[in-house]
Amino acid sequence: MKTIKKTHSGIFRDGGAGAYAKRRYRDRRNKLMEKENSLMVITGVPYGPSGKTVWAYAHSPTYQEPSIMYLTGINQNNVVLLLDPKSKVSTEILFVGRKDRIMEFWEGVRFGVGDKESLKEVQSVTGIKDVRDIEELKDVIEERFLKNKKRSLATFWYEGLRKGKKISITSDHNYDFKQKLAGWLRKWRAPKDALKNIMPNHFELRLPLDKYDIANARKAQEITGAGFKVMLKNFGSFKNECQAQGFVEGRMLMNSPYGLSYPSIVASGTNATTLHYMKNDDPIAKGEMMLMDFGIRWMTMHADITRSFPVSGKFNPMQKMLYEIVLKGQLAVEKAARAGVTIEELNDVCWAVINDGLEKKFVGAGGKYKLRYKDRPHGVSHLMGEQEHDGDPFRNYLKQPMKSGWMISNEPGLYGKFKIRLDGKNYDETIGIRIEDNLVITQKGCMNLSSIIPKSVREIEKLMKG
Structure with missing residues (x-):
């Protein structure tokens, strides 16, 4: 034929x-x-x-x-x-x-x-x-x-x-x-x-996306999410960062002719505390956390996703505690995001929740930590659209009320050295955790286009079981 x-x-x-x-x-x-x-x-x-x-x-x-x-x-x-x-x-x-x-x-x-x-x-x-x-x-x-x-x-x-x-x-x-x-x-x-x-x-x-843009962005999310799920199921066979990178990028590129949204960040262990880690060439070890920042284009729209997960397939108690502090901050941002709110206001929501969680939950349980930054490591959101980072490059838009149709990232993170004793066992790790979704702003809230991409502790551990 x-x-x-x-x-x-x-x-x-x-x-x-x-x-x-x-x-x-x-x-x-x-x-x-x-x-x-x-x-x-x-x-x-x-x-x-x-x-x-x-x-x-x-x-x-x-x-x-x-x-x-x-x-x-x-x-x-x-x-x-x-x-x-x-x-x-x-x-x-x-x-x-x-x-x-x-x-x-x-x-x-x-x-x-x-x-x-x-x-x-x-x-x-x-x-x-x-x-x-x-x-x-x-x-x-x-x-x-x-x-x-x-x-x-x-x-x-x-x-x-x-x-x-x-x-x-x-x-x-x-x-x-x-x-x-x-x-x-x-x-x-x-x-x-x-x-x-x-x-x-x-x-x-x-900047306000139309129905075609939103459909294209959603398609990019679907392809990115599917690649991530298959990669998690096969993660036990990977020995180094570039194998994980090659696998997830290959799965995404099999389903889109439009290319990657940006070069992937695939950072294991201490490497995840470098925000734009790029060399992706180190071996990975079972006790470490892994941070992956990746995505595919569909037409001219992008997926910009970050997921953090344990190399072993199961979070240890400290990793889980820190991860859920970051996840709580992300969910608070998603709940607050709507037209009329500024991204600076989302920053205030995000870092207040995470810093409060560190003090009350982590320090409250006897933990000690030293962050690689003061108060907040980076902004929680940037604009997305025709460019993966869209809008004015000086980010004057951070103080402008968001409009219906804007697409933003939602990417809280936590980076530093953490130490705690839980259930009779000592944990001492340098960890970088970031969780990133993509939201489309509406008059009354937002649509989370990334909701199909696993991020809860339970979802991740279940997939990594194979």
Whole structure:
């Protein structure tokens, strides 16, 4: 039986919307134009995964600038989108390179212009009717800008406040493009304040997930959870961290072509007290705890999951006590999360519960501890969406009331040296515990998309029995 190949799935993500995808992206562009009411130019990633380092192949199935992905679904480097809400000619123009048949022979189908067939292909797949050669970009922007009575131009770059001062991320392609536009504007004798940032309005539209995003995020959770369950059942056969990593990543990648959400953290014993432990090369021992931070993408949504469990398959009494203190903090955050609450308020809830639990339950039972931090080790939540860590990179959003549709992580942790005597036995361990779920905020509470992924002591021990 002959199979039908998906010609454009690598360079156009329909977001699970199928035939509705082109309209969905067009609606997003229209909403942004309505909010900004200004001439805008937004760049995609100008180079591919290995484009800046010769002979370095860093394969990533989804590598587009998230703002372009959100507005167009196009997963291809070297594209630029122009939006001009007041134009009577065309309100949106997509700029791409010329069709390169030799490159397609090497790397597969790519959008391009230069002949009628190629032009029609881009128009048909993306739904954008005005598609032009990227070499024309500067001339088109100049023409549109000089006709614009507002004499303003907007683009996207990362900007925020740190210690009350406005700062920008200056090391990425968005800022490079912003600087290029600023140079052109100076040549065109534009006003000094002509260049505007669409970041606030763009995130206001992008961060609340729609039903397709939520479905994709849920699918990512299902795949991630299934991989974790099978890994726990087989964990007794693993001798080192990389075997656990290879197994769980392999199970996830068997069920998603969109790649990992991020490189997995697989930390045994004392390694789990390093928050972004990455080397994943140490042997594992039976008495240790294991911390794994992992997840898969589905379309452009992510799962970002952390689970901590005993290598032996059974928590010892101290491990169980500490684990349940962290779990109690996580459940308190989930209960408090809803639209109108800030993430900073969730932090207050989380660390109050955990620190109180340490004092009352652990110290109250005769335990002693020394943490690797003061009061709290990290934030309990970050925004998620088109990026695994979404929203402004300075996290000014922490003090903003959360909105319905936002997706956040819920990841309390506990890291340090712990010592206690329980049931006549001494326990003395350096332990890192983190438990992470992904929540979608609603008006009255939240949906825990990760609820299908085992985390109770009973669930974990049952699975590890095999």
